Structure formats: structure tokens, C-alpha cells
Amino acid sequence: MASKNTTTSKYVSDATEIDAGLLERCRSKERGAQQYLYELCHRQVYRLMVRTVGLQDAGDVTQQVFLQLFRKIDQFESQSKFETWLYRLAINEGLQHLRKGRRWNFQNLSHEPMSQHNPESERIDHKELLEVALSRIEPELLSIFVLREVQGLSYREIAEVMEIPEGTVGSRLNRARRELQQQLADLGWEP
Amino acid sequence: MNCSEVQELLSAYYDGELADDQRDRVSAHIGTCTKCAGELTGFEKLSRIASVLSEPVPTQQIWSQINQKLDEQSICENPILKPDHNDRRLSFSVPKLFVLAATILTAVGISWFTYQSWFTHGNHVHFTAVFSHYLDEFVHDPDAAQQILLGKYENKLIDPNRAVEQIGYRPSVANGLPAEYTLESTHVIKMPCCTCVQSICKRNDGSKMAIFEHDDKETKEWFGDRPNISVYCKDKQCCLVELDKQIAASWKQGSRHITLVGVRDVAEVNEIISWLNEKKQPVLN
Numbered sequence: 236m237a238s239k240n241t242t243t244s245k246y247v248s249d250a251t252e253i254d255a256g257l258l259e260r261c262r263s264k265e266r267g268a269q270q271y272l273y274e275l276c277h278r279q280v281y282r283l284m285v286r287t288v289g290l291q292d293a294g295d296v297t298q299q300v301f302l303q304l305f306r307k308i309d310q311f312e313s314q315s316k317f318e319t320w321l322y323r324l325a326i327n328e329g330l331q332h333l334r335k336g337r338r339w340n341f342q343n344l345s346h347e348p349m350s351q352h353n354p355e356s357e358r359i360d361h362k363e364l365l366e367v368a369l370s371r372i373e374p375e376l377l378s379i380f381v382l383r384e385v386q387g388l389s390y391r392e393i394a395e396v397m398e399i400p401e402g403t404v405g406s407r408l409n410r411a412r413r414e415l416q417q418q419l420a421d422l423g424w425e426p
Numbered sequence: 427m428n429c430s431e432v433q434e435l436l437s438a439y440y441d442g443e444l445a446d447d448q449r450d451r452v453s454a455h456i457g458t459c460t461k462c463a464g465e466l467t468g469f470e471k472l473s474r475i476a477s478v479l480s481e482p483v484p485t486q487q488i489w490s491q492i493n494q495k496l497d498e499q500s501i502c503e504n505p506i507l508k509p510d511h512n513d514r515r516l517s518f519s520v521p522k523l524f525v526l527a528a529t530i531l532t533a534v535g536i537s538w539f540t541y542q543s544w545f546t547h548g549n550h551v552h553f554t555a556v557f558s559h560y561l562d563e564f565v566h567d568p569d570a571a572q573q574i575l576l577g578k579y580e581n582k583l584i585d586p587n588r589a590v591e592q593i594g595y596r597p598s599v600a601n602g603l604p605a606e607y608t609l610e611s612t613h614v615i616k617m618p619c620c621t622c623v624q625s626i627c628k629r630n631d632g633s634k635m636a637i638f639e640h641d642d643k644e645t646k647e648w649f650g651d652r653p654n655i656s657v658y659c660k661d662k663q664c665c666l667v668e669l670d671k672q673i674a675a676s677w678k679q680g681s682r683h684i685t686l687v688g689v690r691d692v693a694e695v696n697e698i699i700s701w702l703n704e705k706k707q708p709v710l711n
């Protein structure tokens with residue numbers, strides 16, 4: 236059985252347009268530049284947040300990510316990759332949101348409970364099950380799975396975003412995948 | 427390679443992240459081991475489901491809210507615009523001043539309606555920024571937070587039992603507070619959104635909570651675009667906002683709204699609502 240080919244990173248698609256000039260204008264708090272940077276990056280950040288914190292809160296957390304971005308843009312060092320820095324901000328904001336959410340001591344509001352009777356196709360069934368399973372695993376494992384499987388980042392990129400050694404990425408992904416499979420099995424998933 | 431070694435490398439193998447020699451050794455093992463091959467198949471199935479997860483489209487509203495928040499931050503950072511002689515953007519030459527004067531004269535022609543709309547909007551944006559500052563400060567220093575609010579808006583210290591003469595209704599704290607609280611002060615504060623009655627209540631341990639009673643229909647601008655959730659506490663639908671180690675809560679009580687700042691947790695919101703409901707104060711119902 237062959238291993239999967241390394242997927243192309245789904246980093247910000249218009250990354251080439253994010254140049255030093257644009258970032259400098261954002262540092263000067265030029266609203267037009269801030270909006271342009273948002274236009275270039277927000278779809279990727281939103282998608283990451285939908286998978287990390289759930290659809291219900293993704294808009295609010297995306298908003299927080301960009302407010303943090305504009306507040307902290309002076310801290311971005313131009314020798315590192317902007318997209319890595321942005322993903323790090325987004326992941327940190329998402330994790331913080333998840334941890335806070337658990338402090339409310341309410342049931343997880345981001346994911347509706349699975350219905351007993353679903354008229355949709357089997358594939359949609361599986362998607363729903365995966366979304367529930369994702370909401371049940373540790374936030375750090377959830378993040379690493381999403382960065383790999385949804386955002387398509389390489390191990391090196393994930394290591395930079397999560398600020399962990401590259402060698403740790405594989406072992407955490409092992410745990411994430413095994414825990415997801417276990418959660419899916421508990422939910423009645425029949426592959 | 428044995429199963430244990432292969433299991434440790436399985437994700438890296440699956441994701442194509444192994445060096446050639448390691449990949450070949452893992453591949454050779456998988457060819458002869460049904461257990462490891464089965465686990466790899468599980469990874470593939472997981473990827474297949476993940477690849478077809480729906481991709482919701484972000485709404486336009488997200489940028490509008492960011493834009494508004496950036497406006498508020500800008501107001502906080504520059505409460506009074508002062509010309510900075512070192513800032514070339516504010517350094518005008520004479521012809522530019524002439525153009526500026528002409529622009530101002532033109533601007534005078536703008537309708538009163540437009541001005542009023544802008545003024546009202548500006549006031550509300552400013553209020554959201556001030557209240558946001560108040561919320562953040564209250565967590566660490568309720569007294570300093572109180573000074574922020576009293577310093578910004580016209581206010582008057584009142585006796586809650588005589589407040590009806592000034593505000594037309596008897597505030598909820600006029601009939602006393604739950605046993606574990608004492609009333610420290612009550613002010614009438616004239617804010618852009620409404621005139622409210624604000625009471626500072628001290629708990630037995632010395633910590634403080636603020637109770638606002640107000641008429642405005644919505645409390646959205648009180649919390650700006652801070653993340654909030656809407657849940658039922660007792661019989662009231664409450665908007666809850668998490669502050670650092672506290673929460674703020676707001677709900678409709680009778681014909682008015684109650685907003686609490688500096689609440690410890692949802693249980694305390696429930697206690698206050700129960701107390702208000704038990705009081706059955708006629709002015710609130």
C-alpha cells in the first residue's frame with residue numbers, strides 16, 4: 236500500500252500579493268490596506284475556525300483573529316512567513332476560545348447533537364459524525380488534524396504554526412487520527 | 427521493523443513525510459501485516475470524509491464588525507484629536523489650508539439630518555468604546571472602572587428610595603439587596619444610549635458587582651462585538667459576555683433591562699434573577 240502524496244499546502248491563495256508594502260501600510264493603520272489584507276486571508280482563516288470552534292462561533296473568532304492581527308502586526312518579523320504567523324494567531328485564538336467555552340460549563344453549543352434519523356446520504360452522515368467527533372477530541376489534537384487534513388499544511392509548516400518540533404507533528408497526528416477513529420466508532424461509524 | 431515502530435511512523439508515512447529508506451521499510455512491513463495495513467486504511471477513510479466537509483462562506487458582516495471595532499479602538503487611542511507637529515499628515519501648507527477652508531464651507535451645506543445621523547452614530551461608537559474600557563477595568567479595579575464611567579458621563583449620586591422623583595421609577599435596589607450584598611452607592615448616569623440607574627453592590631468578601639437598570643431596547647452597543655451567548659437563566663433570556671475572570675449579563679426584566687457587571691458566574695446571575703422575581707417589584711413588572 237502506498238503512502239499518500241504530500242498535498243499542496245492550501246496556504247493563503249493570494250499569498251504573493253501580501254508583500255512588505257502592504258504589511259507596512261497595515262502597520263500604519265491604513266484602513267484600506269487592512270481591508271485588502273482581510274480580503275486576501277479571511278477565507279482561509281474562517282475555514283480553519285469553522286473546523287476548530289464550530290460554525291456557530293467561527294465568525295466571531297475570525298473577527299478576533301483579525302483584530303489581534305492588526306493590533307500585533309508590529310510584532311511580525313518580516314524574515315518569517317506571514318501566513319505561518321497568521322495561522323499561529325488563528326490557532327491560538329481558536330484554542331483560547333475553546334478553553335473559555337469549556338469554562339462556561341455549558342454543553343458544547345457549537346455542534347448540534349446527532350439526530351437519530353437522518354434522511355441524507357451516507358456521505359453526509361459521515362460528515363456529520365466527523366464534525367461531532369472533532370468536537371470531542373482535545374483542542375490541540377483537533378488543531379493539528381485540521382491544519383493537516385483541512386488546510387493541507389506540511390509537517391514543517393504545522394511545526395512552525397504550533398511551535399513544536401517537526402518530529403512531534405507525526406506522533407500527535409497519530410494520536411489525533413486514532414482518537415477520531417475511536418470517537419467515530421463510539422458514534423456508530425461503520426467505515 | 428516491528429508493528430510498534432511502524433505505528434509510530436504511520437501518520438508520517440501516510441502523509442508522505444518520511445525519508446525514502448524509512449518509507450520503504452514501513453511499506454515492506456505493511457505489505458505483510460494486516461493490522462498495520464488496516465490502520466492505514468482507517469487513516470485513508472478519515473481523509474476521505476474530511477475532504478468532503480462543507481466549506482461555509484464567511485459573511486460580509488465579519489468585516490463590518492472588524493471595521494467598527496477598529497473605529498472604536500481608534501477613538502480610544504485618540505480621544506481628542508490634537509495636531510501633532512511631527513506628523514506630516516497634519517502639517518498643512520497655506521494652499522492646503524485654503525482648500526481645507528473651502529471644504530469646511532462646503533461641509534456646512536450638508537443637511538442637518540446627515541449631521542445628526544453621524545453625530546448619533548459617533549456617540550454610540552464612542553459609548554461602546556468607553557463601556558468596553560469600563561468592562562475591562564472592572565475585572566481588576568472596580569473603583570477605577572467607576573471613575574471611568576463617572577468621568578465621562580453626567581451623573582448624580584442618589585438615594586434609591588427617593589430616585590422616583592428624579593427618574594420616574596423606583597429602582598430595583600430600593601427595596602434592599604440579597605443578604606450577601608450591601609449597597610455601596612447608587613448613581614443616575616446620563617449615557618448616550620439612555621439614562622440609567624447604576625448601583626455598586628459589595629459582597630461579604632469585599633468584591634463588587636455593578637447593577638445597571640435602564641430603558642434602552644437593546645444592549646448590543648453596551649458589549650460592542652465581544653463574543654456573547656444567549657441562554658436562559660431562570661425564566662429570563664440572558665446575554666452573557668465573558669470578561670477575564672468574571673462575566674457580564676443583561677436581560678429584560680419587566681419593562682426595563684438589567685445589566686450586571688462583575689458577576690462571578692452563571693449561578694450568581696440565577697440568584698439575582700430569582701431575587702428580583704421574588705421581590706415582584708411593581709415597577710419592574
